[in-house]
Amino acid sequence: KSVAFDIPERRPSPDGNAAAIKSAPSRYHAAAYLRNVPDAFKAKFTTNRSMCDKVDCSLSRYSSYGAHARCDRLGDNKKILVFFNDQQDFTDCISSPHADLLNLVFTHYSPADAKAKSLFVTDIPLFLNETQVRQAFSRYGTVIKCKLTPKKHYYNGHIQFSSADAIIQFNDIWVIICLGNSLRVCLASFSKSQRDSRREHVAILASIPKNIKEADLLEIATQVNAKALNVPLSINSYKPKPYVYLNFSSFDTLEAAKELSVAFRGKGLTWHPPNEAHTLCHVCGRLGCSPSICNPRPARKVNDRLNKLYSRFNAGPQRGRQDSCQSRDKSNSRSRSRSTSRS
Incomplete structure (x- = not known):
């Protein structure tokens, strides 16, 4: 018996600009650069975890200290990053070396930079x-x-x-x-809108040969004034699909490119909108074809006379497999005979 559930409608969020109370707490970031860290500190704390644990233990005396320290980058560029929710605590942290941290010095750090x-x-x-x-x-x-x-x-x-x-x-x-x-x-x-704008004007160029990378198609991308190209990889085989996505800077550039006929290594390619990608054959890239019936490789001719000779003299490409099958059959027969004798 099926049970019906009522799905509540999602209400829109209230207008934040019209709120009576507006809160936008700030975070104040600081960093200690290991290239300026005293040698005694680096000799005593040799791992990122030990450094961060010691910094957390020291700075936890500030009530606005933010959670935990973390290390960023490697080698001489490594730094220990911390943040505070109160400007007074931040100012006190960066004002002088910390004696309990072997004179470790924190300075202002800006994530925006x-x-x-x-x-x-x-x-x-x-x-x-x-x-x-x-x-x-x-x-x-x-x-x-x-x-x-x-x-x-x-x-x-x-x-x-x-x-x-x-x-x-x-x-x-x-x-x-x-x-x-x-x-x-x-x-x-x-911003998100700026990133999305680079994927706004897209076309597909289909029927490219197998195992083609984007570097092989750079000349075509340049000729049609595309700003970006991408040959998608199959999630199953992780091999390139037989079509390429081309991104353009404007609608007019896209339309002008679609007016051009394109060929790759003597084979004509076809233009498609991106919403037709799921209708393209994953083998040949043609519209209306199906991978189940598409076989670009010609059928291999079988020579019966050769097969008879291979079978007669146990030769040819199947020899190794037949030998292994025969040895497996012999071993199975021996195991059966042993079990019979024991019984």
Whole structure:
């Protein structure tokens, strides 16, 4: 017997601007840089956990101290980050060295400054690692932080440069190539609407051959004035699908590109809107075809006379498997005979 449940309607949130009481508490951030830390501190606390535990124990005397300390970056660039909810506690923390922390010194730290030097990266294949991605972005400036986080069947990445000057060029760069793969990039300071605008004008170019990477399609992307391209990977086989997404800066540029006929290695490609992706064949990329009936490889001819010779002399590609099957049958027969003799 089925039971009906009433689903309550979600009410809209009240207008925050019209509220009588408006609260927007601030956080005051501080950092201790290990390159300036006394040698005695580094000698006594050799791990991130031991450093953070000691800092937490010391700074917990401030009532507004925020939860726990954390370490960021590596080597000489490593720093211990903390924050306070009260400005007076923050000022007291950074005003002088802390004797109970072997004269550790905290200074003002602004997360907004770090964001101004950072990029947000998406569509990073899982077979790439941090070293490879860091090396790809080092072409554009000195990378001081590279962190990858799994998101569905890709990575998202956070790239931070040593200077905000390296970020300026990415106002016009939408993708970079890493080992033949296209990685989408945008400024970490972008709002959601700015990020979404880079995916607003999209078209699909289908029927590309198998195992093609974005680097192979850069010439086409340049000719049609696309700002970004991405060949999606199958979540099952993790092989490239036979079509590519192309992103454009405007609707007019998109429409102008769709008027162009495109071929790749002598094979004509077809334009499609993004909502037709699920109707394209995952084998050949054609509209209306089905992977169950699509077989781009010609049927292999079987020579019966050769098969008879292989069977007669136990030769050919099946020999190893037949030998293993025969040995398995012999071992099974021996085990059965042993069990019979015991009984």
